[in-house]
Amino acid sequence: MEERVIEDLEFVEHSSDFSIDRRDFIKLAGSGIFLFFVLGDSALFAQERRRRSYPSDFNAYLKIGEDGRVTLYTGKIEMGQGVVTSLGQMLADELDVPLESVDMVMGDTELCPWDMGTFGSMSTRFFGPPLRNAGAEARLVLLELASDQLKVPVENLKTEDGNVIDKSDSHHRVTYAELAKGKKIARGPSGKATLKKPSEFKIMGKSFNRRDGHEKVTGQAKYSGDIKVPGMVYAKILRPPSHKSKLVDVDVSEAEKMEGVQIIHEGDFVAVLHKYPDVAEMALSKVRAKFETPPSDLDDKNIFDHLLKVAPEGSVVAHDGDIDTGEKESATVVEETYYDGYKAHAPMEPHTAVAQIDGKKVTVWASTQTPFPAKDEVAKELGVSADDVRVIPPFLGGGFGGKSRNLQISEAARLAKLSGKPVQVAWTRKEEFFLDSFRPAAVVKIKSGITDKGKLNLWDYREYFAGERGAEQFYTIPNHRTTVYPGGFMSGGEAHPFATGPWRAPANNTNTFARESQIDIMASKAGVDPVEFRLQHLSDEKMKRVIKAAAEKFGWKPMRTPSGRGFGIACGIDAGTTVAAMAEVEVNKTTGEVRVRRVVCAQDMGLAINPEGATIQMEGCITMGLGYALREDIRFKGSEILDVNFDTYEIPRFSWLPKIETIIIDNKEAPPQGGGEPAIVTMGGVIANAIFDATGARVFQMAMTPERVKEALKKT
């Protein structure tokens, strides 16, 4: 299962290109104690490494400075998910320093070692264990240094709050700062350090507020669009009306007349530059362009037929028993098709980049989840060596997968080269919608059966274009088969009229919606309460535990569905975390409007490094998930995208907010799992099932808009 999670992240291969070696780095970073560590410790990471040729040397490090401050250099970035706090907690705890004394340098390709990117809920899972180990190793180095200085054997020393202390005389002590003074010690992992046991944790497993709070509430936090370098101009780029359009004629003469405007025109690429972004935009509006767009009948309604038609050969990724036998032995067989339309990432901050070329050196500030791949893209765009490119990611105004595509960075770099000036490219909201790599439209077909005793006996699952993550079911079903038709979120290619890509918990939102809806149908056919039905067909103790925890908090009383109460359940597994959600909805049968009153969500994520941070992520998942479940769908005609702002592409608002209750199962002994994505996978299924319970109407397509709910109601 885990292996597939990784493989579904079909990101392009990138070789290691870390541009400075240890010696250079230490020169750069000054005096102190340095710990270099590799991420090859975990078995999961080893798989990753085989696939991506990770650097064999080291790929993260920490420094204990002469001021006693600890700096962690990591290629990961902070986009709101909170690793700026949780990674610091892990390091501080193992090293025995207060969290406040840990500084984070994140994603800067010159200061930080190579990293493939921040996505897949992997920062804590894969980066966490070696990070803790590095903290523990650094602590050993400090103990050895202190032993020399205090003339006390290591076993008689302890560490506390950035001090090494003689166990027999607490006044006999030395600070980490004093130990680091004038030193240039670099160590790799010795393998001798032992990690703290959960019972010894002082910082991990405790709740902390976000560490970037002050900057964010005062407006001081710098995002890419807030970066201004001397001589910088803002660029606005001419966009075609649709993705398949070709520029046939362009007249820039009116725009050129405007004072201070510089026009860049290279083939199909037309941009206007000005020292003010709004003036550049006005100038762009004066550019007269003629495009030719090849006709296409494709739209958001017939896309599903099209996808099924062009789907490649499928491959079976899981199976047991025999499908034909299962069907013969089933008393009731239900065959259904589920649909999910394109969804936009729509982060509040559109893609932005600033590029500056100074002699040979190229510096880019950009909103990106993948600064190191971006560096290679810039090098390729400009025809320079990647060693001459530095990418610095300031704060990221939301990513959700969408900012692993770095088109705006290439554009800024290209314009900086062509104009000879530093350039900022900040997409408008319309461009953000137009150039987004959407969560793909997808189809899931399921045939399932129960015996006359109400036992699941058949499960034939076929997934088209969503992606494999979450496709495999986890119920006890003697005859089951899961077939995946390649063309997931990163490899749909020409099948889609525009770009697609990973969207928070990629593939799993669509797969969990389909699976959990179908399971609910079978529970109803069996005449068994949907929670009870799930528990009857589960052997996974973790899953049973989260369902029971959610049911208890929710106050779930077993009942056959539809009961009229409007209660629903859905569960799933994502990024190693097991999650169950229950919801209460109200359906207006006249308008088809669905109002989610309450959501209870329980998850087992192993050790929760920062329970507060994990809770925030669950709440965020639940709230954001209301959008794709109830409203969000990109409408398009041909390859022209019709929803280009928040007036028609509605995202969740305060007035949608249900009462949200979250439970994190206490499982400190288990390694930490993903937190930023898992809970969102349940939102489609839990709402669909609650709508069914309220009305007896089954909605088979996300988003479950009022129109689609009304359609479903007609069929009851």
Next chain:
Amino acid sequence: MEETVQFKLNGKQTKVSVDIDRKLLWVLRTDLEQTGTKYGCGEGICGACTVLVNGEALRSCQMTVKDIVGKEVTTIEGLVVDGKLHPLQKAFMDHDAFQCGYCTSGMIMNAYSFLKDHPQPSYADIIAGMDDNLCRCGAHKRIVEAVQSAAKEMKGGI
């Protein structure tokens, strides 16, 4: 048409020479380098660019410099007084009422104006008062809680 105009920005008399038909958002962000106010949608839908004009929360992407001549404009940068955070800022921090933080300035400025008019808001008041400000990370629950606790702290004052 370029003109030299005056207005009060965060308590200070400010003079700018600009085309007064330009949008306030961009003049604040570029000419005046107050980048706490964000661009989100450019059409007044999302609220990321919310600032106070004579105390009222307005969308700076929809206003021109002409609209604010002689008036008092407050941005997020103007809420800190003598290094002290405004109770709303503090409440947003205490409640972790943001994730990526990009909508935060607009949320706080909108809440500021809202609390001035609703010193003792109910939960429903807050939902209605904040509904036109968008957040993509899903921090809504905590934003409501932050506004509630700031209201208590402020006891009707600002």
